[in-house]
Amino acid sequence: MPNTKYDQQMEFFVDMQRCIGCHACEMACAECETNGQESMIHIHYVDRAVTTQTTVQVCMHCEDPACANVCPADAISKDDFGVVHTANTARCIGCSNCVLACPFGVPQKNEAAELMMKCNMCYDRTSAGKKPMCATVCPTQALFYGTREEIQKMRPNSTPVNKFFFGMQEVNTKVNIMMPKGSTHLKVH
Amino acid sequence: MAKLPTSVENIIDKHGPHKNFTPVDGYKGTHEPDALVKTHCCFCGMQCGIQLKVKENKVVGFEPWMEFPFNEGRLCPKGVQRYLQNNHPDRILSPLQRVEGKGFEPIGWDAAMDRTVNEIKRIQRDYGNDAFGMLSGVSLTNEKSYMVGKFARVALKTANLDYNGRLCMVSAGAGNKKAFGLDRISNNWSDLKHAEVIIIAGTNISETFPTLTHYIWQARDNGAKLIVVDPRVTPIARTADLHLPIKPGTDSALFGMILKILADNDWLDHDFIDNHTSGFEEALDAVKDYDLDWAQETTGINKDLILQAATLWGKASTSFLLHARGIEHHTKGVDNVVSCINIVLATGRIGRPYCGYGTITGQGNGQGGREHGHKCDQLPGNRDITNPEHRKYIADVWGIDEKDMPGKGLSAYELIEAIHRGEIKGLITICFNPLVSLPNNNFVREALEKLEYYVAIDFFLNETARHADVIMAGSLHEEEEGTVTTAEGRVVKINAAVTPPDNARRDGDIIMELAHRLGAGDKFNFENSEAIFNELRVASKGGTADYYGITYEKIVNNMGIFWPCPSLDHPGTPRLWEDKKFRTPDGKAHFNAAPFRPSSEVVDKEYPVVLTTGRVVSQYLSGTQTRRIGKLVDQYPEPLLEIHPKLAYQYGIKERELVKVITRRGEALFPAQLVETIREDTVFIPYHWGGVHSANQLTIGTLDPVSKIPEFKVCACKLDPTGKLAPHPSESNAYQSN
Numbered sequence: 001m002p003n004t005k006y007d008q009q010m011e012f013f014v015d016m017q018r019c020i021g022c023h024a025c026e027m028a029c030a031e032c033e034t035n036g037q038e039s040m041i042h043i044h045y046v047d048r049a050v051t052t053q054t055t056v057q058v059c060m061h062c063e064d065p066a067c068a069n070v071c072p073a074d075a076i077s078k079d080d081f082g083v084v085h086t087a088n089t090a091r092c093i094g095c096s097n098c099v100l101a102c103p104f105g106v107p108q109k110n111e112a113a114e115l116m117m118k119c120n121m122c123y124d125r126t127s128a129g130k131k132p133m134c135a136t137v138c139p140t141q142a143l144f145y146g147t148r149e150e151i152q153k154m155r156p157n158s159t160p161v162n163k164f165f166f167g168m169q170e171v172n173t174k175v176n177i178m179m180p181k182g183s184t185h186l187k188v189h
Numbered sequence: 190m191a192k193l194p195t196s197v198e199n200i201i202d203k204h205g206p207h208k209n210f211t212p213v214d215g216y217k218g219t220h221e222p223d224a225l226v227k228t229h230c231c232f233c234g235m236q237c238g239i240q241l242k243v244k245e246n247k248v249v250g251f252e253p254w255m256e257f258p259f260n261e262g263r264l265c266p267k268g269v270q271r272y273l274q275n276n277h278p279d280r281i282l283s284p285l286q287r288v289e290g291k292g293f294e295p296i297g298w299d300a301a302m303d304r305t306v307n308e309i310k311r312i313q314r315d316y317g318n319d320a321f322g323m324l325s326g327v328s329l330t331n332e333k334s335y336m337v338g339k340f341a342r343v344a345l346k347t348a349n350l351d352y353n354g355r356l357c358m359v360s361a362g363a364g365n366k367k368a369f370g371l372d373r374i375s376n377n378w379s380d381l382k383h384a385e386v387i388i389i390a391g392t393n394i395s396e397t398f399p400t401l402t403h404y405i406w407q408a409r410d411n412g413a414k415l416i417v418v419d420p421r422v423t424p425i426a427r428t429a430d431l432h433l434p435i436k437p438g439t440d441s442a443l444f445g446m447i448l449k450i451l452a453d454n455d456w457l458d459h460d461f462i463d464n465h466t467s468g469f470e471e472a473l474d475a476v477k478d479y480d481l482d483w484a485q486e487t488t489g490i491n492k493d494l495i496l497q498a499a500t501l502w503g504k505a506s507t508s509f510l511l512h513a514r515g516i517e518h519h520t521k522g523v524d525n526v527v528s529c530i531n532i533v534l535a536t537g538r539i540g541r542p543y544c545g546y547g548t549i550t551g552q553g554n555g556q557g558g559r560e561h562g563h564k565c566d567q568l569p570g571n572r573d574i575t576n577p578e579h580r581k582y583i584a585d586v587w588g589i590d591e592k593d594m595p596g597k598g599l600s601a602y603e604l605i606e607a608i609h610r611g612e613i614k615g616l617i618t619i620c621f622n623p624l625v626s627l628p629n630n631n632f633v634r635e636a637l638e639k640l641e642y643y644v645a646i647d648f649f650l651n652e653t654a655r656h657a658d659v660i661m662a663g664s665l666h667e668e669e670e671g672t673v674t675t676a677e678g679r680v681v682k683i684n685a686a687v688t689p690p691d692n693a694r695r696d697g698d699i700i701m702e703l704a705h706r707l708g709a710g711d712k713f714n715f716e717n718s719e720a721i722f723n724e725l726r727v728a729s730k731g732g733t734a735d736y737y738g739i740t741y742e743k744i745v746n747n748m749g750i751f752w753p754c755p756s757l758d759h760p761g762t763p764r765l766w767e768d769k770k771f772r773t774p775d776g777k778a779h780f781n782a783a784p785f786r787p788s789s790e791v792v793d794k795e796y797p798v799v800l801t802t803g804r805v806v807s808q809y810l811s812g813t814q815t816r817r818i819g820k821l822v823d824q825y826p827e828p829l830l831e832i833h834p835k836l837a838y839q840y841g842i843k844e845r846e847l848v849k850v851i852t853r854r855g856e857a858l859f860p861a862q863l864v865e866t867i868r869e870d871t872v873f874i875p876y877h878w879g880g881v882h883s884a885n886q887l888t889i890g891t892l893d894p895v896s897k898i899p900e901f902k903v904c905a906c907k908l909d910p911t912g913k914l915a916p917h918p919s920e921s922n923a924y925q926s927n
Binding site: 017020021027031033036037051133137140141 | 824
């Protein structure tokens with residue numbers, strides 16, 4: 001795959017506190033020609049009855065992706081740059097193993113197409129030196145695409161974290177979430 | 190005869206609103222566009238840069254415009270989806286006329302023009318020139334705003350022209366003129382980045398100006414403290430350092446209290462007050478009896494929070510205060526504005542880097558559109574239509590005798606009242622949907638039905654235009670070149686991406702032809718938009734909003750120019766007042782006394798709950814455009830009644846139960862949304878919908894005595910739960926204004 005302009009210094013950062021729940025990211029994502037007007041990023045209220053806090057759900061691009069590991073058809077692959085790609089349409093059998101296995105609950109099965117769909121970090125844009133569409137339009141930059149040095153300089157009160165613990169299981173991801181300064185990991189359970 | 194010609198269902202069936210979605214595979218040509226046109230979003234005052242993809246004279250998508258400095262590609266959902274207003278099945282493709290019992294049928298341009306001109310002449314002959322009114326709007330470019338003002342005074346010869354900025358920025362404009370002698374935000378947005386303290390009052394920034402949120406966060410990254418004054422925990426309030434959950438209608442009490450605290454603690458800039466302001470003692474005298482217990486009782490905000498906010502503001506060395514409609518939509522909107530300005534002046538933090546103040550202009554061209562003469566009391570350059578010198582200057586530019594220029598007319602809501610009284614018999618509208626956006630809209634509907642002739646220029650058949658005798662098929666934002674002035678005072682270029690489809694015409698061409706047919710053609714011989722702008726430049730020269738030094742070329746080369754820009758070699762003015770030379774008669778900034786007074790309608794035993802209104806992120810103003818874009822509709826498909834669980838419990842109201850909300854103007858049913866993010870004594874309904882779902886059936890048409898802005902943000906209501914759950918939004922189809 002031609003990717004001469006893919007810059008490995010560029011990373012994806014998610015800062016939930018900046019999310020205003022506007023859904024611009026979803027609408028921009030859906031514009032991608034491969035997505036068929038479906039968004040691969042999802043915004044949800046945490047609990048609208050008590051707060052306007054929203055949360056971002058997007059592929060975290062795991063170092064050791066459970067979705068790929070459980071795929072019986074080898075439809076999901078991780079490339080040399082750490083991007084976990086959406087299921088290969090020719091191989092995907094629509095079994096939903098990946099949907100069940102992902103610790104972040106990201107992949108969704110498109111029932112109409114019998115196909116698993118997820119974010120591929122806007123490969124068409126990022127491999128051409130652009131930012132992913134969601135991080136481009138995000139009006140608050142709750143979704144930021146840039147270098148680690150850039151975000152540490154711009155946002156000194158937060159620290160990017162990409163190590164998660166689900167019980168005893170450690171999951172490391174290509175995508176970072178912004179946490180209070182000095183954080184090293186997020187323990188989910 | 191401005192009644193509906195057939196049932197509303199028939200009209201909706203033919204003219205919408207219908208939801209437009211992008212085809213699953215995208216529009217044809219999206220990936221190989223003929224052109225990427227750099228322009229701006231058609232919605233709010235941020236005017237984000239965007240590139241429209243054009244294929245075969247249709248807008249088929251967008252691409253972020255990374256180089257435009259304000260937003261660098263960032264967009265809100267309305268911006269992402271704005272291209273879907275093009276290619277829309279509801280688009281009016283030719284002039285239409287009302288046919289009793291049938292609806293609207295196409296007619297030719299000659300017939301539409303002839304009938305309109307004949308009716309204008311008949312009504313003005315029988316009832317006088319001012320019996321034909323005009324309502325305009327500030328989604329129009331500077332060029333069109335200017336031309337509408339000239340058209341009304343020179344061709345239509347009526348005093349009764351006003352605009353929908355009357356529902357938007359007029360309180361801020363009046364307050365700013367009182368204090369500074371000029372109506373513009375003092376600083377550009379970049380000055381937010383290093384402000385130590387930011388107060389945002391009555392502005393739901395994250396939903397109404399989402400791309401501005403980034404600037405607030407940049408400031409916070411640099412250590413700024415954020416204070417949000419709002420009855421609701423809006424998305425920006427959620428993470429604020431201080432959220433002051435104010436009782437609607439008490440803003441001037443809060444800011445008056447803060448002024449008192451600043452004075453008591455001597456957190457004042459005496460040098461600035463002494464040398465560059467007037468009226469400080471009077472302003473302070475108006476609040477001398479305030480104390481924290483009174484302020485807490487009046488505003489409903491814990492007094493410790495008020496003291497903390499005042500302390501943060503008082504001790505800061507840099508700061509920025511922003512407000513919007515939340516404090517301005519009141520019968521004391523101007524008082525609220527000057528009470529904010531008073532605490533800015535008291536601390537002398539204006540006219541310096543990272544020291545700013547301003548209103549956040551709401552509409553796309555809310556800034557430029559309020560400067561160039563389609564207000565009832567104004568002439569281009571923000572001149573005063575009652576000032577003899579101003580009249581003479583503009584009369585000369587227009588080539589007319591000053592005596593022939595009409596005087597001050599009625600403001601928007603007063604104009605509707607005059608129609609209701611039978612004093613105004615004919616109406617032309619462009620870019621205004623008063624049946625959704627004005628308060629007490631049952632009254633507005635009654636007024637419309639009394640008109641002898643109503644002609645609307647529009648691209649979609651909005652709710653008001655359903656009452657028209659003739660509709661002239663006008664143009665979308667992307668179909669006509671021009672300029673707009675953003676909320677930070679930056680004049681930017683709107684580029685035409687496509688031409689109007691079928692038999693639709695550019696708004697400018699429609700107005701010019703009407704002028705010609707009304708006998709004023711020699712005053713409307715503009716070859717193109719740039720020719721209009723060049724006349725506007727001359728007309729604004731020497732006014733407070735001076736555009737003389739701005740040219741199309743200069744705008745493009747500099748990504749916009751900030752006015753005032755009085756000469757061709759002037760770079761523009763991103764930050765005002767660095768020279769401390771204010772535009773008031775005495776050259777000083779003016780404090781203004783703003784003693785607290787209650788709202789026009791306060792709660793009582795019969796109507797015990799405060800009703801306030803506002804917006805949601807996926808909709809824009811009266812929804813003429815955004816209620817036709819599928820994903821924006823589906824994101825928030827119907828207006829909900831936000832109510833605190835404790836208040837809901839008193840009435841036994843359950844989640845999604847239909848609640849009848851009743852005021853002295855009307856009643857309507859809304860599904861309840863139980864949220865702890867609102868004051869316990871206040872309910873909130875967004876206003877973007879028409880018909881039976883319209884919140885403005887309930888709001889009150891009382892006006893600020895100075896700005897004439899209606900009091901949308903506070904009235905008294907009562908709640909009557911029905912015991913029934915609301916149907917699914919797909920059944921109620923609120924977006925259609927049925």
